[in-house]
Amino acid sequence: MGGKAHGREGVCERWVHDPYFQFFTGEEFFQHAFPHERSDLSHWRKRLGDKLELLLAESLRVAHEAGALRSQDLKRVTVDTTVQPKAITFPTDAKLLHAAIKGLNRLARRHGVRLRQSYSRVAKAAAMMAGRYAHAKQFGRHQRQLRILRSRLGRIIRDIRRKIEGQPALEEAFALPLGRASQIRSQQQRQRGWKLYSFHAPEVECIGKGKASAPYEFGVKASIVTNNRRASGGLFVLHASSLPENPYDGHTLRNVIDRTETITGCPIVRAYVDKGYRGHDAQNPRRVFISGQKRGVFGIIKRELRRRSAIEPIIGHMKTEGHLGRCHLKGRAGDAANVILSAVGHNFRRILAWLRELLCLFLVQLWRVLAGPAPLNSPS
Helix, strand or coil: CCCHHHCHHHHHHHHHHCHHHHHHCCCCCCCCCCCCCCHHHHHHHHHHHHHHHHHHHHHHHHHHHCCCCCHHHHCEEEEEEEEEEECCCCCCHHHHHHHHHHHHHHHHHHHCCCCCCCCHHHHHHHHHHHHHHHHCCCHHHHHHHHHHHHHHHHHHHHHHHHHHCCCHHHHHHHHHHHHHHHHHHHCCCCCCCCCCCCCCCCCCEEECCCCCCCCCEEEEEEEEEEECCCECCECCEEEEEEECCCCCHHHHHHHHHHHHHHHHCCCCCEEEECHHHCCCCCCCHHHEEECCCCCCCCCHHHHHHHHHHHHHHHHHHHHHCCCCCCECCCHHHHHHHHHHHHHHHHHHHHHHHHHHHHHHHHHHHHHHHHCCCCCCCCCC
16 A cells, blocks of 8 residues: 555545455445444554554464474574654655645634635745755745745734634644644754654654764664574564654663563573663673674674674565555554564565475475386386
């Protein structure tokens, strides 16, 4: 499904118009109306809570039953963090101001609040010219367009507050959007502290991982745990979770190790991490080895520490082949669900690859038996 189809409204709308979608969900005849309340999807997602981890544990159980993963592979793990980007555009000042103006106009029309002026065409032209002036490095003219957008947004905010004053239902409906719009209008490009990077997704955070190709990424930090030694079926994701509010990596290691042991049911003997985990809070520091560490690193530990970087291509596969590369689900609950479901999808892809390999080996052996030379008939 595309980007819009991941939202509740998009899924419901596509289900009504797509016969393949209806057949996939078990319908025998084409339906012309959605059979449930649209809010049922959100209620169902909220009821899931932390139960998605059971699905991850089930994928590991299936891998163990298929022979692709052994119990001893779960005792040595590699832990790393990455950024799960949100499905938002790059947050420039002009885009945020224009999005706030459009969002407030849309909300006013929905609740029947008649504005003195919408400024839709003026805001669209100003946002377009701001992008052009910034590209041409004409920053004085660029700032002039931003002032136009800020002043128009302020007029809309004040107009809405005047119109809804003394109406508790409307004041409650507009409280959160007006707060977001005021934050977007007042924030500056290089200010310190909390900033809003999306009008419709306030949970988005700006995370810098030091990469030359992407100095800043907008989404949520995610923690990934894989087995260090390659199992028969490859590297499996043993634990995956979102880390909102961008915590320091070392302060998350204790909880990540505990949750991994709960899911797998196997104690972790050694964990291998990168230098971002220095000063970690693990319960047993002697079983955690950091990249570049010299003391206590010898023999098999040295070889396993060199395999720490094998988790990087696993994260890359989860982003390109799964949905970790762009989260379309709403809110922090959607971020957490998307991380776990991406890990489950990766595990099932490894299981299918393992089963395909077993099938190929079986067919090769069967072909060798059937294509072998026929025995000579004994003389009678």
